[in-house]
Amino acid sequence: MKKVFKIILWSLVAVVFVGTFVFLYKNGQKKEDVYATASPGHTTIERNTVLTGKIEPRDEITIKPQISGIISEIAVEAGDIVNEGDVIAKIKVIPEASQLSSSQTRVTNAEIELNDAKAKFARDKELYSKDVISREDYETSEKNYRKAEEELEAARDAYNIVKEGVSKFNAKESNTLVRATITGLILDVPVKVGSSVIQANTMNEGTTVATIADMNKLIFRGKVDETEVGKLAVGMPMDITIGAMPDIHPLATIEYISPKGDDTAGANTFEIKAALVLDDVSGLRSGYSANAKVALEKAENVLSVPESVVTFEGDSTFVFVMTDSLPEPKYTRTPVKTGLSDGINIEIKEGIDSTAVLRAGKIEQQ
Numbered sequence: 001m002k003k004v005f006k007i008i009l010w011s012l013v014a015v016v017f018v019g020t021f022v023f024l025y026k027n028g029q030k031k032e033d034v035y036a037t038a039s040p041g042h043t044t045i046e047r048n049t050v051l052t053g054k055i056e057p058r059d060e061i062t063i064k065p066q067i068s069g070i071i072s073e074i075a076v077e078a079g080d081i082v083n084e085g086d087v088i089a090k091i092k093v094i095p096e097a098s099q100l101s102s103s104q105t106r107v108t109n110a111e112i113e114l115n116d117a118k119a120k121f122a123r124d125k126e127l128y129s130k131d132v133i134s135r136e137d138y139e140t141s142e143k144n145y146r147k148a149e150e151e152l153e154a155a156r157d158a159y160n161i162v163k164e165g166v167s168k169f170n171a172k173e174s175n176t177l178v179r180a181t182i183t184g185l186i187l188d189v190p191v192k193v194g195s196s197v198i199q200a201n202t203m204n205e206g207t208t209v210a211t212i213a214d215m216n217k218l219i220f221r222g223k224v225d226e227t228e229v230g231k232l233a234v235g236m237p238m239d240i241t242i243g244a245m246p247d248i249h250p251l252a253t254i255e256y257i258s259p260k261g262d263d264t265a266g267a268n269t270f271e272i273k274a275a276l277v278l279d280d281v282s283g284l285r286s287g288y289s290a291n292a293k294v295a296l297e298k299a300e301n302v303l304s305v306p307e308s309v310v311t312f313e314g315d316s317t318f319v320f321v322m323t324d325s326l327p328e329p330k331y332t333r334t335p336v337k338t339g340l341s342d343g344i345n346i347e348i349k350e351g352i353d354s355t356a357v358l359r360a361g362k363i364e365q366q
Contacts, residue, residue, distance in 0.1 A: 035329070036360040037322065040305045045340045045347055047297040049231075051272060053222025055242065055288040057213035058275070060187070064206035065178050068199045069093040071191050076210065078188055082180040088189075088210050089178040091197060103159040110152035117141075117148035184214040187286055213286055218276045220252050220292050223269040226261055231296040233257075238274050238292040245284070251277045252292065299340045299347050307346040309358045310338065320359035321352060331359045 072092040076082060124141035127133045188211040191197065200206030220240055224232060238252040252274035261268040274292065278284075311318045317338050320331035336351030352358075 038360040044300045051222040051292040058217040060213040062208045063210045064200035080186045086180045091176045106155040110155040114148040117145040121145035184212045187211040220274045226268040229270045304345040322357040
């Protein structure tokens with residue numbers, strides 16, 4: 001029994017040894033490289049660049065008050081559509097003490113002048129009726145009386161403007177009413193009822209009560225690197241992709257290229273503006289992030305091959321052209337002249353024609 005067991009054991013050892021030897025022998029044999037092939041074809045090649053930027057309204061207006069005071073009423077909120085002249089907010093005037101005192105003094109003086117002119121006119125009228133004074137003196141007295149009345153009226157109106165911010169002669173156009181200056185969409189209302197506001201003047205830009213934009217006229221604003229800005233020109237088309245609305249791909253036309261670069265981000269870039277061409281802009285919002293694809297160069301219906309089959313050596317380029325297929329494929333290293341590339345395909349200007357069969361990537365053998 002022991003003898004049979006030994007025979008079986010040694011037989012297993014022999015089988016393992018022979019199998020290992022055969023395995024190592026086969027794996028030690030050099031395998032022939034097998035390559036896929038590719039053929040040239042005619043296609044259109046574009047070299048594009050992608051600009052990052054935002055969608056913005058062409059006209060974005062900040063509404064400033066023409067009088068200082070406190071917001072007493074806000075008639076709109078962000079997202080509302082307003083027409084030019086619509087009331088956005090109302091301002092309660094807090095009069096300055098010195099101006100209020102000055103205007104009150106003006107009213108008092110005007111009242112004194114009017115009483116004096118009125119009394120003089122009454123005397124001159126009686127004297128004129130008795131032919132004591134000339135008609136010229138009488139008319140001068142009457143004129144001074146009428147002027148005194150107008151001055152008192154003007155002084156009272158000025159006092160009312162200082163105190164209330166409203167003129168009785170032009171109440172509808174009062175500075176206390178902040179109105180929209182364009183027709184558009186309210187983008188932002190940064191103030192609240194009770195907020196203090198400062199009027200816009202030469203010394204102060206004033207408090208922004210609201211921001212309005214015409215959302216029917218949108219632009220793409222982005223940046224382009226200095227290495228590519230020279231290839232762009234006003235009038236070139238752009239294809240816009242909006243991250244928040246991937247189904248919308250509006251076209252745009254470049255209308256502005258900045259003449260001055262900006263290197264604040266570490267790279268020298270130039271600002272680009274392009275007008276969007278849209279039939280329907282519903283849903284688009286100011287500030288949406290977007291990318292713009294621009295074709296820098298284009299070659300139509302040219303002979304091309306996959307760029308992966310081309311070998312680059314310095315300024316020279318080569319492909320491997322099949323010269324024989326039997327008994328095994330043979331390839332000849334052939335110089336070619338290349339043209340435009342889009343990163344996938346590359347234009348072939350000289351060296352081969354459309355009938356050539358080219359060596360492509362190596363096929364992994366099992």
